Amino acid sequence: MDKDKLVGTNPDVRNDPSFRSGFVAIIGIPNAGKSTLLNRVMEGHFAIVTEKPQTTRTTIRAIKNLEHAQIIFIDTPGIHSSQKTFNKILIQSAKNACREADVVLALVPAQRGREEENAFLFSLLEDIPQTPKIIALNKIDKVPKESLNHLTDTLAQSLPAEKIYPISALLGWGVEELINGLVGLLPESPPLFPQDMETDMTERFFASEIIREKVFLLAKEEIPYEIAVEIEQFKEDEEKNMLIISAVIHVNRPSQKRIIVGKNGELIKKIGMLARKDLEEFFQIHVFLELWVRVSRNWMKNPRMLKELGIMTG
Numbered sequence: 001m002d003k004d005k006l007v008g009t010n011p012d013v014r015n016d017p018s019f020r021s022g023f024v025a026i027i028g029i030p031n032a033g034k035s036t037l038l039n040r041v042m043e044g045h046f047a048i049v050t051e052k053p054q055t056t057r058t059t060i061r062a063i064k065n066l067e068h069a070q071i072i073f074i075d076t077p078g079i080h081s082s083q084k085t086f087n088k089i090l091i092q093s094a095k096n097a098c099r100e101a102d103v104v105l106a107l108v109p110a111q112r113g114r115e116e117e118n119a120f121l122f123s124l125l126e127d128i129p130q131t132p133k134i135i136a137l138n139k140i141d142k143v144p145k146e147s148l149n150h151l152t153d154t155l156a157q158s159l160p161a162e163k164i165y166p167i168s169a170l171l172g173w174g175v176e177e178l179i180n181g182l183v184g185l186l187p188e189s190p191p192l193f194p195q196d197m198e199t200d201m202t203e204r205f206f207a208s209e210i211i212r213e214k215v216f217l218l219a220k221e222e223i224p225y226e227i228a229v230e231i232e233q234f235k236e237d238e239e240k241n242m243l244i245i246s247a248v249i250h251v252n253r254p255s256q257k258r259i260i261v262g263k264n265g266e267l268i269k270k271i272g273m274l275a276r277k278d279l280e281e282f283f284q285i286h287v288f289l290e291l292w293v294r295v296s297r298n299w300m301k302n303p304r305m306l307k308e309l310g311i312m313t314g
């Protein structure tokens with residue numbers, strides 16, 4: 001992200017010296033609710049959410065335009081300690097987002113039993129002492145009200161943050177206060193992106209994520225972690241007023257291909273049907289979707305593929 005190259009478009013706002021704009025990285029352990037929060041603040045479906053940890057694989061930018069501020073939220077893959085090369089790459093992209101951010105928003109789930117994982121997250125935050133940090137204690141709808149004070153006190157002791165906001169990303173509790181708190185920490189600056197822009201991610205990216213989400217929902221156990229979706233064709237047929245999308249689901253092994261295709265092709269058919277429905281809703285146009293399953297051995301270790309898929313940057 002080269003901030004210097006980006007300028008605001010609205011001349012009124014560019015003359016507003018108190019306008020604030022900047023990048024907020026949302027970080028937290030897997031399953032903390034980061035993508036749910038991104039969707040909530042944006043009031044739309046920008047990032048896929050599942051019950052499974054490690055759903056998000058790339059940083060996802062979405063732009064919240066307010067009257068006197070513009071926040072560029074960056075959703076990130078869950079931070080955890082792992083020896084696997086693939087996971088290390090995901091964690092590295094979250095770390096990079098933190099380093100580039102104007103404010104770091106650490107999302108901590110309010111339920112108990114995750115202290116060790118959070119400790120790893122906090123040690124990362126200590127590496128960026130200069131960056132303002134806010135903690136959001138998420139999923140407070142799941143804990144009794146009486147325990148909230150104790151939880152926020154404990155958190156305040158583990159990490160120096162400007163403020164702790166108890167929230168429910170799922171239900172929207174406390175989210176407006178959180179947004180106001182974040183705005184207060186952003187640098188004074190004209191908008192970094194045009195104010196009618198909500199994201200700079202590509203349409204192909206969203207299409208691939210919608211398909212990946214269906215694999216997460218329908219395929220069992222480890223399978224969703226070992227697949228990647230690549231969009232091979234994405235074009236509008238103006239005559240038919242239709243979007244033609246052709247995508248490849250990469251798997252690591254032939255046995256996984258058999259599972260994704262399913263008996264008599266039933267699973268892939270179901271994935272395609274659900275994905276098409278969501279793609280049509282997202283792009284507001286009829287979609288013709290073609291899905292292929294391809295065995296791409298060790299794609300998770302192949303830097304060229306990881307770069308093409310946007311998982312590895314740089």
Ligand SMILES: Nc1nc2c(ncn2[C@@H]2O[C@H](COP(=O)(O)OP(=O)(O)OP(=O)(O)O)[C@@H](O)[C@H]2O)c(=O)[nH]1
Pocket residue numbers: 028029030031032033034035036037048049050051052053054055056057076077078079138139140141142167168169170171
């Ligand atoms: N009850 C409750 N559930 C929540 C809340 N926020 C998120 N969830 C649920 O928690 C699960 C994980 O949510 P995600 O938004 O995918 O979590 P994430 O932090 O993006 O996870 P990764 O991308 O895997 O790191 C989903 O089942 C969400 O519905 C909340 O405030 N309350």
Ligand SMILES: [Mg+2]
Pocket residue numbers: 034035036047048049055056075076077
């Ligand atoms: Mg996520």
